[in-house]
Amino acid sequence: MGKLVLWITRKLSDATLERAARDYDVIVNEADGLHTADEIVAMSSKVDAILPCHSEIFDADVAARLDPRVKIIANHSVGVDHCDLAALAARGIVVTNTPDVLSDATADIAVLLMLGASRRAVEGDRLVRSGEWDFWSPSFMVGKQMSGARLGIIGMGRVGQVMAHRARGFDMDVHYYNRRRLPEALEQGATYHDSVESLLAVSDFLSLHCPATPETTGMMNAERFALLPDGAVFVNTARGALVDEDALLAALESGKLMAAGLDCFVTEPGGNPAFATHENIFMLPHIGSATVKTRDAMGFRALDNLDAFFAGETPKDAL
Ligand code: DGY
Numbered sequence: 001m002g003k004l005v006l007w008i009t010r011k012l013s014d015a016t017l018e019r020a021a022r023d024y025d026v027i028v029n030e031a032d033g034l035h036t037a038d039e040i041v042a043m044s045s046k047v048d049a050i051l052p053c054h055s056e057i058f059d060a061d062v063a064a065r066l067d068p069r070v071k072i073i074a075n076h077s078v079g080v081d082h083c084d085l086a087a088l089a090a091r092g093i094v095v096t097n098t099p100d101v102l103s104d105a106t107a108d109i110a111v112l113l114m115l116g117a118s119r120r121a122v123e124g125d126r127l128v129r130s131g132e133w134d135f136w137s138p139s140f141m142v143g144k145q146m147s148g149a150r151l152g153i154i155g156m157g158r159v160g161q162v163m164a165h166r167a168r169g170f171d172m173d174v175h176y177y178n179r180r181r182l183p184e185a186l187e188q189g190a191t192y193h194d195s196v197e198s199l200l201a202v203s204d205f206l207s208l209h210c211p212a213t214p215e216t217t218g219m220m221n222a223e224r225f226a227l228l229p230d231g232a233v234f235v236n237t238a239r240g241a242l243v244d245e246d247a248l249l250a251a252l253e254s255g256k257l258m259a260a261g262l263d264c265f266v267t268e269p270g271g272n273p274a275f276a277t278h279e280n281i282f283m284l285p286h287i288g289s290a291t292v293k294t295r296d297a298m299g300f301r302a303l304d305n306l307d308a309f310f311a312g313e314t315p316k317d318a319l
Helices: 014-023 037-044 060-065 085-090 103-118 121-130 158-169 196-200 222-227 245-253 292-310
Strands: 005-008 025-028 049-051 072-074 094-096 150-154 173-177 191-193 205-208 232-236 257-262 281-283
Touching: 005 014, 014 025, 014 292, 037 049, 037 060, 049 292, 060 085, 072 292, 085 094, 094 292, 103 121, 103 158, 103 205, 103 232, 103 257, 103 281, 103 292, 121 281, 150 158, 150 196, 158 173, 173 196, 191 196, 196 222, 222 245, 245 257
Parallel strands: 005 025, 005 049, 049 072, 072 094, 150 173, 150 205, 173 191, 205 232, 232 257, 257 281
Antiparallel strands: none
8 A cells, every 4th residue: 555645734843844755645835835724625635634834824714625535734833823732623633733842932932032132132222233222321221021010821832831930930920821720739829810800900911822712712802911011011822812903902901011022923924014114112023933953843743643533543642
């Protein structure tokens, strides 16, 4: 029997592609472009499995039209908001993700965003780079200090816990909201809040680490931004869908928020053009997990899930 056919929808790391080609008959998207729903559906009749990223949308419409040949969607992402899990389950298609392996890299980027936003990196970089830096004073480019400040974390899963660990290294006072309180050993001294509202009231810095679901979509709205302490710094490395971007902009323009650090946007790729003129928004193009080490680990985790499935086992990360 020939190898099973695997469609890899984007250009994954060399190590991942090498291993995939060893074990599967691989179709790789060398051009690395995005796929329309129709393209995904058309490809599905030619393959036994799909290894997509969060950039490929498997909504109810696509799920209904996928060819029955496809048995598993082994995502190269921890987030699965691009997949309609119920619709895919109804088609008998197994879906997996890649938790754990990107927690360190994503928390690192959240720290970068917190520092970049609170210490005015966009403005400072622009001044030096443009040659417009002609002044210095103790009152020049004064920012907000992380040490001693309270960090609110929404979503104390794997990434949230690493974020809390990083924040302790900055001597921050960690608070969190999670659907369930963590055992004391995992809390590591962090203060639990049983509502988002209670957490917001003490969050000098706020970092989102929860998935985008129907319940969390738009959760950071005008009412909730208003609950933050004046001059708070807002960071999002989770999903753009969690944020009402007009409300975020209004909170920044009014001075309610000192700054924001964003790696995720409602519209991706592209971001929000209205943010571009605001130097107190430090932005990155959804690269939280973009390190060689993490990309290899994500690819290998997705392949581990595929291998387990085709060996007749339940994949470790079956959802
Ligand atoms: C994830 O894994 O969900 C990251 O956002 C990258 O896709």
